Amino acid sequence: MECGQCGARFAVTRGASSAQCAHCRRAARVERHGAVHGAVGFVRNVFTNIGRTRPHPGYPPVYGNKRALLVGINYTGTTAELPGPINDVKCMSFLLTLKYGFPSDCILVLTDEERDPYSRPTRSNILVAMRWLVHGCSSGDSLVFHFSGHGDQEEDKDGDEQDGQDEVICPLDWQLNGAILDDEINEAIVRPLAQGVTLHAITDACRSGTVLDLPNLFQIKKNGKPLWMDHSAPNGAWKNTSGGHAILISGCTDDEDAQDGYGHETMAMGALTYSFFAAAWFAHRPPTYGQLLQKTKAILVDCNRDSQIHCDLPASILPHVRKVVNFSGVQEPQLSSSDKFDINRKTFML
Numbered sequence: 243m244e245c246g247q248c249g250a251r252f253a254v255t256r257g258a259s260s261a262q263c264a265h266c267r268r269a270a271r272v273e274r275h276g277a278v279h280g281a282v283g284f285v286r287n288v289f290t291n292i293g294r295t296r297p298h299p300g301y302p303p304v305y306g307n308k309r310a311l312l313v314g315i316n317y318t319g320t321t322a323e324l325p326g327p328i329n330d331v332k333c334m335s336f337l338l339t340l341k342y343g344f345p346s347d348c349i350l351v352l353t354d355e356e357r358d359p360y361s362r363p364t365r366s367n368i369l370v371a372m373r374w375l376v377h378g379c380s381s382g383d384s385l386v387f388h389f390s391g392h393g394d395q396e397e398d399k400d401g402d403e404q405d406g407q408d409e410v411i412c413p414l415d416w417q418l419n420g421a422i423l424d425d426e427i428n429e430a431i432v433r434p435l436a437q438g439v440t441l442h443a444i445t446d447a448c449r450s451g452t453v454l455d456l457p458n459l460f461q462i463k464k465n466g467k468p469l470w471m472d473h474s475a476p477n478g479a480w481k482n483t484s485g486g487h488a489i490l491i492s493g494c495t496d497d498e499d500a501q502d503g504y505g506h507e508t509m510a511m512g513a514l515t516y517s518f519f520a521a522a523w524f525a526h527r528p529p530t531y532g533q534l535l536q537k538t539k540a541i542l543v544d545c546n547r548d549s550q551i552h553c554d555l556p557a558s559i560l561p562h563v564r565k566v567v568n569f570s571g572v573q574e575p576q577l578s579s580s581d582k583f584d585i586n587r588k589t590f591m592l
Contacts, residue, residue, distance in 0.1 A: 259400060301360070301374045302347050307383045308592075309348040310338055311375045315363050315391035315414050318354055322412075327390035328353045330446060330515035334388045337519050342592040344386070350374060354414050363391075365413040365422060372430035379486075381438025384592055387431055390512050393447030394421060402455070402475035409453040411445070428455040428481055432580065435486025442592055443490045446514040451576040454490045455481045460577040460585065468532075470582045488580040491518065491535075514575065517541035522590075531577070531585040539574045 254261045302309075314331035317323045331353055338344040350371055352363040360367055375385055392412040399408075402425065410421035432454055435441055445453055452459060452473060459473040475481055493514035521529075521537035529537070577585070 301371065302350055304348075304374070304378050306345060306348055308338075308342070308344045308385075309375060309383075310334075310344055310350070310386035310388070311371050312349060312351045312386075312388045313363050313368060313371075313391070314351075314353045314389075315412070316354055317392070317414065322392060324391065325510040326512040326515075327446070328355055329510060330390035330512045331388065333511060333519050334386075334444070334515065337523060338386060338592065341523055344592075363413055364415045365419045368411075368413050368422060369426065369430060372427070376431050376434040376439075376441075379434070379436060379439045381436065383439045385431075385435075385439065385441040386592060387441065387443040388445075388515075389443075389450075390446040390515055392416075393445070393450040393453065395449050396421065396423065400425070400477065400479070402477050402479040402481070404473065404476055409449055409451070409455075411447055411450070411453060424453045424455045427453060432456065432481070432483055432488045435483035435488055435580075437485030439483075439486035441486065441488045443488070444492075444515070444518055445490065446493045446512040448493070450492045452490075452578055453492060454488060454578065456488055456490055456578040456580050457481055458579045458582050460579065468585060473578065483580045486580070489531075490576075490578045491538075492576045492578070513542055514538075518575070528589045528591055531583075531588055531590050533586075534590045535575050535577060535585070542574060 312331040312334050314327035314329075316325070316328050331351055335346070335349055335351065338349060339346050352361055352367060352371055354363060356362055372387070375387060379385065389411055394410050394412060395407040396410055397408070398406050409424040411427070412421050413419070431441060431443070443454055447453070455475070457472070457474045459471040461469050461471055493512075517538045518534075520541050521534055525534070525537075
């Protein structure tokens with residue numbers, strides 16, 4: 243096999259479920275078709291005509307301390323079509339540039355309305371874009387990954403899931419080339435995070451509660467007290483960062499399914515993305531994570547009660563979004579993290 247991390251070739255024992263690169267010592271999972279995923283990085287065909295040391299040159303140059311990858315997939319023209327993800331990406335880009343000072347040319351957008359073949363949210367493009375997101379990251383960097391689209395679960399084959407199921411996101415070509423496993427996402431954008439680097443991921447997709455495979459899952463107990471649950475891999479696999487901090491705000495728990503029956507509304511927006519956007523945009527001062535989650539949940543409750551937009555969205559967005567669509571079936575936002583922290587004291591900032 244060829245290591246996607248360092249490019250070295252190494253032997254794999256027939257029938258083995260995992261292997262280790264002899265050169266860079268990174269662990270890997272061996273899939274049925276012989277492709278190496280997980281800790282060694284990306285499979286060989288991901289980098290075809292793209293290069294091993296940097297992403298496709300058409301992607302934004304990496305500079306400054308803020309960058310974001312926004313992926314929205316409507317699956318237009320398919321039986322899996324969704325009404326809101328592309329609008330979600332546009333609104334997240336608006337939020338990041340105007341509220342949090344992200345340079346517009348440091349935001350990489352992949353949607354199925356793009357004509358550039360490298361900006362289409364295919365499986366290979368998303369994996370390469372994830373590599374772009376963390377490429378050369380250093381202390382003080384703020385990274386954002388946003389995904390809006392379909393999510394699902396697949397049988398866990400390497401024993402790193404407590405429930406025996408891998409969470410996945412579905413790229414545009416998932417029916418042809420397969421979904422992207424949480425193992426691959428963790429390897430791509432979590433483990434490379436160096437000391438002082440912070441990654442925030444927001445996923446508006448069904449069954450996406452732990453799609454980054456982070457070791458700490460936050461829950462509120464019935465008595466109202468906060469509690470961090472251990473979500474480490476049962477097989478001892480390393481799922482944490484290289485010293486940085488990764489935080490995931492997701493649309494629903496791992497066992498919740500997407501709701502359908504909303505029709506195809508071109509002026510729609512996903513419920514989780516909308517609620518997160520509104521909670522962050524209208525915060526008069528930087529909120530704590532607890533305040534942000536509380537406000538996001540309150541807006542979600544209103545969305546589930548009435549899908550018509552009543553919040554005063556920014557004037558440039560309001561004409562394009564008239565309806566909130568809960569395609570991820572979310573009831574309240576979920577939080578997981580590479581490190582435990584006091585959500586009522588730590589300030590949310592991108």
